[in-house]
Amino acid sequence: AQRVTQPEKLLSVFKGAPVELKCNYSYSGSPELFWYVQYSRQRLQLLLRHISRESIKGFTADLNKGETSFHLKKPFAQEEDSAMYYCALEGTYKYIFGTGTRLKVLA
Amino acid sequence: NAGVTQTPKFQVLKTGQSMTLQCAQDMNHEYMSWYRQDPGMGLRLIHYSVGAGITDQGEVPNGYNVSRSTTEDFPLRLLSAAPSQTSVYFCASSYGTGERTEAFFGQGTRLTVV
Numbered sequence: 152a153q154r155v156t157q158p159e160k161l162l163s164v165f166k167g168a169p170v171e172l173k174c175n176y177s178y179s180g181s182p183e184l185f186w187y188v189q190y191s192r193q194r195l196q197l198l199l200r201h202i203s204r205e206s207i208k209g210f211t212a213d214l215n216k217g218e219t220s221f222h223l224k225k226p227f228a229q230e231e232d233s234a235m236y237y238c239a240l241e242g243t244y245k246y247i248f249g250t251g252t253r254l255k256v257l258a
Numbered sequence: 259n260a261g262v263t264q265t266p267k268f269q270v271l272k273t274g275q276s277m278t279l280q281c282a283q284d285m286n287h288e289y290m291s292w293y294r295q296d297p298g299m300g301l302r303l304i305h306y307s308v309g310a311g312i313t314d315q316g317e318v319p320n321g322y323n324v325s326r327s328t329t330e331d332f333p334l335r336l337l338s339a340a341p342s343q344t345s346v347y348f349c350a351s352s353y354g355t356g357e358r359t360e361a362f363f364g365q366g367t368r369l370t371v372v
Contacts (some may be wrong), residue, residue: 160298183359195301195348195363202358237300239361244289244308245316246350246361250300 153178153242157249164228165257172223172252174212174238183241184221186212187248190234198223198236208232228256260284264349264364271339271371279334279367281349287362289352290332294318294345295366301348307332339371 154177164170176182186198199207201214201221212223221238233256238249265280283290291306293316303316307326321343323335332351336343346368352361 157300185360187361194365195350195361197360200360241359245291245303245306246352247303248293248301250298 153240153247155238155240155247155249157236157238157252159252160250161253161255163255163257166230167227170223170225170228170232170254170256172236172238172254174221174223174249176219176221176238176240178219178240178242182214184212184214185239185241185246186210186221186223187237187239188234189237195237228254230256230258232256262349262351262362262364264347264367266367267365269367269369271336271369273339273341273371275339277336277339279336279347279349279369281332281334281364282330283332283349283351283362284330285351285353285362286329287351287353288329290326291316291350291352291361292322292324292332292334293348293350294343295348296345304334304347336369341371343369344371345369 156175184201187195188198189195210225237251240247262283292304293301302318305324307313313324346366348366349364350361
């Protein structure tokens, strides 16, 4: 079965602290994984995709096929990072989303 | 540059009423989908479409109907609203599949069923 698991509903960190939002997936085949973000009062938008190996707004995510994980990391959190983060799996014409993690960055 | 447009933004329904949530995209995307967002449950797929005339069920399709007569439009119909359908509904469109795909979302419709 195709599934995305985000174990943390809420993650609170202080400004300047490192951040890691966890994501594990279940998928038979080569997965296409993404992180989407929803800032307050804004629509959901793509943050990054695993294939690009890019860093967006200081965030990176590495696909670990052995551990079936795609954790999102940032070395130094900023207050503007506070948002809802969703890990997603692209599974043949549709997306499977995790339950989301709300990140709160405290001043 | 409209992207994905959903109407209405807010709606209150009485139990048993029916209504249609509208979704339109102007990016000529093949794939469109509907999700509901509930606290603690994330985004759950209701129905999706891979092109005009082709739709399929997602994870939580019961109580909802869809059709795709054009590439641009993908309306979601609630047949007989129930309080359990109180949620925020998101429409999304995407192009291609695989490594270069990206989903674009509407701003959401907040539905309350009383």
